[in-house]
Amino acid sequence: MVMTTSASLPLYDIVVVGGGINGIGIANDAAGRGLSVFLCEKDDFASHTSSASSKLIHGGLRYLEHYEFRLVREALAEREVLMAKAPHLVRPLRFILPYQAHLRSEWLIRSGLFLYDHLGKRKKLTASKKITFDSASPLKSEISKGFEYADCTVDDARLVIINAIQAREKGAELVTHTECLSAEIVDDVWLITLQHRQVPYQIRAKVLINATGPWVESFLKSQLKQHSPYKIRHIQGSHLIVAKLYEDNHAYILQNEDGRIVFVIPYLNDFSLIGTTDQVYLDDLNLVNITQQEISYLLDVVNRHFKTVLTRADIIQTYSGVRPLCDDESDQPSAITRDYTLALTMVSEVAPLLSVFGGKLTTYRKLAGSALEQLKLFFPDMTPSWTEYEPLPGGEYFKGQDKLVNAIQLRIKGIASELAKRWATSYGTRVWKLLQGVYSEEDFGIYFGHGLYQLEVDYLVKVEWVESADDVLWRRTKLGFRFNQNEILVLQDYLISLVVGEQGKIA
Ligand SMILES: Cc1cc2nc3c(=O)[nH]c(=O)nc-3n(C[C@H](O)[C@H](O)[C@H](O)COP(=O)(O)OP(=O)(O)OC[C@H]3O[C@@H](n4cnc5c(N)ncnc54)[C@H](O)[C@@H]3O)c2cc1C
The missing domain is CATH 1.10.8.870 (Alpha-glycerophosphate oxidase, cap domain)
Known part of the structure; x- marks a missing residue:
């Protein structure tokens, strides 16, 4: 490999590694604050966890059971912020929660929904209410009542792309199919070795951001030769896509006997999206596939609720992703925190490294804002936060x-x-x-x-x-x-x- 002397290489304020929602969210925010930004993604943007989600911009009703009030409040408020920024992609969706007396008491559900209605700012989304089902309901006849509340749905991969477009319009350089092979400190800045389709090259950065999602811990250890300040748990989640299960345009949130919930979401006019699961994942992060056990689990939950009975033959497609969750030593995968943690470490006295552990699609903008706040120390001239009100590409002058x-x-x-x-x-x-x-x-x-x-x-x-x-x-x-x-x-x-x-x- 022929390398030039490092002083002649391009020097950026920030280099972000990872083109999922979190890396691109940070790159966008930073570029809008006047910093020079470079982002590299080893595959296509959003080709891993950020396109394998349940596609919800939601507060996360079930996180209330795990006392994640900070996360839920932040996520609830983000629903309306993101609806205003990208109204073409983030759209309100009504959820129906069928009541099952033996699973959660009516009192518990009502209290949860009361908090959900009031914890975060809510202007456009309507409040929750109790409902009853008649014979036209797609649910089994023994399910006679339930609750209805609001959240939002999003095209996850496109949310990433429009953030990338905005970052580029604000001056960032973003490249796909470019892997970060290593980074070390040379002359007080990060010297970063990248590889684009077998061709290596180098750039430099004052601050390095590790937004590699599921790879966050291995990137620290293998590419940077650093200890990881936190452990990451890899929790697989899978979805089934079947022909539209019912005609109305509600989503359903089904309670399962194990305490987990499963969504059935109207998808692309003709389909229903069913998910998700939570299981420990220990294999290759680039090749995540649904297991037979997950398929049975999802079909069972749906078949316990809906009149239409689904079999494996009804599955049109499946997809799976790995949640990069910050290890809080919970016993159950579904109980591990969905909140994010940002770890700012000084590898030498002058070269900061910020690593992102966890994080949801819904809270990417707040995560990016927190990351930039932490970096203020190193860039005192950077301009203030700007992302709350500026529309994302495609959301400008959108009248419906x-x-x-x-x-x-x-x-x-x-x-x-x-x-x-x-x-x-x-x-x-x-x-x-x-x-x-x-x-x-x-x-x-x-x-x-x-x-x-x-x-x-x-x-x-x-x-x-x-x-x-x-x-x-x-x-x-x-x-x-x-x-x-x-x-x-x-x-x-x-x-x-x-x-x-x-x-x-x-x-
Ligand atoms: C099943 C499931 C359902 C979910 N549902 C929801 C939901 O409905 N709503 C919600 O808000 N959140 C949801 N989430 C969570 C959300 O999808 C993730 O938290 C989020 O997408 C993580 O984004 P990320 O940018 O951290 O990681 P990723 O999207 O995985 O991005 C990291 C990127 O880093 C790249 N990378 C890694 N190493 C290198 C390297 N050395 N060089 C260059 N690039 C590198 C990878 O290729 C990858 O593209 C769900 C997650 C799962 C798995």
Whole structure:
């Protein structure tokens, strides 16, 4: 490896390792405060835990049972903050909690919901209420009453991407497929060795941020040769996707006999998302797969509640992720804290290292704000916190999904309403960038099927770091549910020609 002398290498205020929600949230906040920021992600953005969540922006009703009041208060308040910042992606969702006398008493549930209604700021989301079910309910007839409350749903991977876009617009440099191999202190700053597709290179940073999620402890030990101040517990969670289980647009929160809860969430119009599980994970963090035991567990809970009986044959897809939870020595995986801990260590007297342990999608913005507060000491000139009110890309001037869909249909006469809706939901008002100079379907270019045109693929490559069919089909869109193998190959071939041809990269 040929290396130049370190003094001539680019020097950033902050280098963030890890392109999940937490790393990108920190990079975005820091760039907006005037710091020079570089972020590297070894795979695609959001390709690990941040795209394997239950896709909820929620307070976490069940965390109240573990007395996590700080976390729940913060998370409850973030629901409305994030709804305002990205209204196209973060949307209110009503949850139904069927009452089962032998599991939790009515008094306990009512107290929990009272706290949930009042702990965090709530202006738009409506309060909880008691409900009864009639014969039209999709639930088994013996379940006659329950409760209803509000939380939000989000496209997790797109939340990461719009934060990345905003970070770049604020001056950060963000790269995918670039692994941080090591970092050491040379001449009072971090000398960081990266590798982009087998090609190593180096940069320098005043502060290094370890936002590697599930890898946080191993990154400290293997790449930095440091002790970890905390232990991380890897807790696998899996989801099933089945055809829509019921017609109404509520989510259900089902209580299980083991004290855990399982969500059934309306997903992408045609599907129901069922999850999740909590089990200790000890294998390769890059290859997390659902187990037979998890499948049985999730099917059993659903079948104990709904009239429709599901079997393994009904499963369309599954996905699994690993929660990086800060070890609080709880016996039960589901009881381990979901709160985050930031560890600021001084590796030498001048080179700070900040490591992120734990954290939820919902609280990423607060986590980033806390990280920046801790770094104030090293950057006294940095500007104040800004993320609470500034919209995320696509949330600017957003007047509601229906209005945006109408505006798209007015501009592109004859466009399928399904496509206009998908664009409005995915890109919000950034759809006008996607449609720059385009006034008719004739300008959409090659058709890859299922509402995906060259115009969108080109935009995703140019603006959203897309390099492969997987990036397009599973993280930037969810069209992967529709595409067959042949269609994927055609898209992949196109991407290879585009990425190699136009950017000199290998897809
Ligand atoms: C099953 C499940 C359900 C969940 N549901 C919810 C929910 O509904 N709502 C909610 O708020 N939260 C939820 N969470 C929690 C939330 O998803 C996670 O807390 C969050 O996504 C963690 O983000 P992260 O950035 O810390 O980690 P990650 O998203 O895993 O990002 C870390 C990144 O670091 C990269 N990396 C690692 N090592 C290196 C290296 N050496 N060089 C470069 N890059 C590197 C990895 O490739 C990875 O992309 C859920 C989690 C799970 C598992």
